[in-house]
Each structure stands twice: as C-alpha cells, then as structure tokens.
Amino acid sequence: MQQPTTIAAKTVGTPAGVGNDPWPPGHPVAGERVAIFAFDVVGADGQSEDIRTYHVAPIDRAAEGVVVADQRDPQGLVVRWTGCGAGTVVAAPATMGAEAAMMDPARSAEKMFACTVRPDDPGLI
Numbered sequence: 001m002q003q004p005t006t007i008a009a010k011t012v013g014t015p016a017g018v019g020n021d022p023w024p025p026g027h028p029v030a031g032e033r034v035a036i037f038a039f040d041v042v043g044a045d046g047q048s049e050d051i052r053t054y055h056v057a058p059i060d061r062a063a064e065g066v067v068v069a070d071q072r073d074p075q076g077l078v079v080r081w082t083g084c085g086a087g088t089v090v091a092a093p094a095t096m097g098a099e100a101a102m103m104d105p106a107r108s109a110e111k112m113f114a115c116t117v118r119p120d121d122p123g124l125i
Contacts, residue, residue, distance in 0.1 A: 036117060
C-alpha cells in the first residue's frame with residue numbers, strides 16, 4: 001500500500017511576505033489543519049529557474065492557484081506565491097531551549113521553523 005504524500009513546509013513566510021510569521025506561540029501542532037502555499041523562484045537574472053519551497057499558514061487563508069503574481073526583486077529574482085489548498089500537520093516544528101538552539105544555530109532554526117504536512121490534494125503540490 002502506498003504511503004500518503006507528505007511535504008516539508010516552513011512555518012514562516014506567507015503571501016504577505018517571506019518574513020511573515022502568522023502563528024501564535026506553540027503552533028502549528030500535530031493534527032492542526034493548515035493552508036499550504038508554494039513559494040516559487042521562477043527566474044533569476046533573466047534565466048528560467050524552478051525552485052520551490054512550501055509554507056503553511058492558518059487554515060482560514062487556504063487558497064488554490066496563483067495568490068501573488070510574479071514579482072521581481074532588486075537582486076533579479078522573479079518569485080510567485082501559489083496556493084496549494086489545505087492539509088494536516090503530521091509532525092510539528094521542534095521546540096528547544098536556548099542552550100540547545102545555540103549548539104547548532106543553522107540546524108536549530110531549520111527544525112524550529114519547519115513541519116511535515118499531509119496535503120489534502122497531493123495533485124496541487
């Protein structure tokens with residue numbers, strides 16, 4: 001039997017901005033319903049690119065299709081936000097104390113701001 005599709009998603013970054021953190025402390029949690037967005041880098045310095053990261057926001061923001069049309073930034077990147085429907089968190093971001101976070105800051109940030117999500121419709125991913 002095939003395992004359900006899951007994705008790694010960041011908890012920071014939404015169509016409101018890449019630094020936007022829409023979550024109250026302690027969220028999202030395992031079992032929580034979330035909106036899923038894709039942040040696509042579609043071009044860099046006039047060349048076509050195909051880089052995608054997933055981000056989650058509270059469920060009331062769920063959407064499908066292009067949410068924010070292509071935007072060019074001063075560094076020459078062209079980015080787009082796409083709504084990928086909704087899903088359920090299956091593994092919440094790690095919680096850790098300051099001492100543990102300081103031992104490996106890069107990896108700690110990755111663990112503290114990432115979760116695993118099962119999309120309702122894997123075809124939108």
